[in-house]
Amino acid sequence: MPDFQFPEFHGLPPFYTPQPVPKTREQQIDLWSSLIISYCHHESIKIIDIISFLDSPVCNNKTIERKMPQSLLEKIITNLKEDGHAEWADESHSRAYIFYKSPAEWGVQIMKIIDDQGLLGEVVPIRRLMKLLSEENKEFEGCDEFIFFRSLKELEKKDKCFIMGKSQGIVTSVDEIMGVKFKLG
């Protein structure tokens, strides 16, 4: 795979200083957010450790001798979290999941495939569902179980499907799902 091409702003020192003017800072955080998503996608990074990520070539630009402060990275993760592209992996906010596609975006694709296959209103066993999705859309091969689970949960929250667990109680991972019933309309 070719090396990741950093965008122009990555080589400009002021982007490593949290901007004092709110509007500029928002734009700065937006630029960084999309850079981090595409970088993690390119390097197949699913989860980042805040401290070590600050030393990665993304946040630490040795050419211009600028390193992103932790406070800025935290703001970027918070921004990514708001539109569903990241999630803190622990209480102490030391690690974060980075989603190339948000659970909501995956959810839309899941519903489209289910609709195309005429499976609306049906109960689909979980293994069959996973197989079907990766057959229909190659992208699903890169969708790991954690985010897949989040996408189903997101759909359930929107009342698009009903997740049936193998046993009573709250379902917390894909392994505990028996099947998913997709609702009509």
Next chain:
Amino acid sequence: MRAVRLKRARANIKAKRETSSRLELEQMELLCKNLKSALEKHTRNPNVAKMIKKNPELRSKFCSLCYAVGIDPVSLKSGYLKALGLGDFYGFLSSRVATMCAVTAERTGGIIPLPVLVEKLNKGQSDIVTEEDVERCIEKLKIFESGLDIITHPGSSVKLVQSIPREISGDHSLFISQCEAKKINHGTIETFCSILGWDKTRCERVINEMMQNGDLMLDSVPSHPDNYWIMALSM
């Protein structure tokens, strides 16, 4: 007798003048006809249209020729000159100019020096466009209330393209054009004071305003004086 001779001479002169002006007119007409048929011949040649698109110098000369005879080459809708595709050329370029301004506006705060804009448009393109081409497009785009405008600060040769309509003070445009002229895209307050020959108060006021507008970004590193980056000249 003298009066009669004078009269005859006058009539002679008059007749001569008429013949000569008729000849001139005929010549002019012939010239125009030749020019028209030559143009027609050339416009039918697809290579000419291609050359006009490829060669900025030829395009510039052709456009000034058109303007000189009162034809707007950009808004040609019909006729043999349409085959040249200049209207399409500028139409396409205009949409690229508008897009480029929109794309960069967010990061540059809506001011971009014309040379920088042209450089961006030419990046990775085989057909080079000139500042003149881009200016022509911006003029045309005004009809659509595009908000695009070209501002020149008195006493500076650098033209700035403004893409977000707002009041730009003389000091702001002077600031950007002086730095563009000196090829400087960042500096400390002291740097800017010396470039512009302003005192610290005026410099700080302008920097502060330009920070608020997003024209400048701050680069702050411990144990170094703060640096301000002019976005229009950096990206």
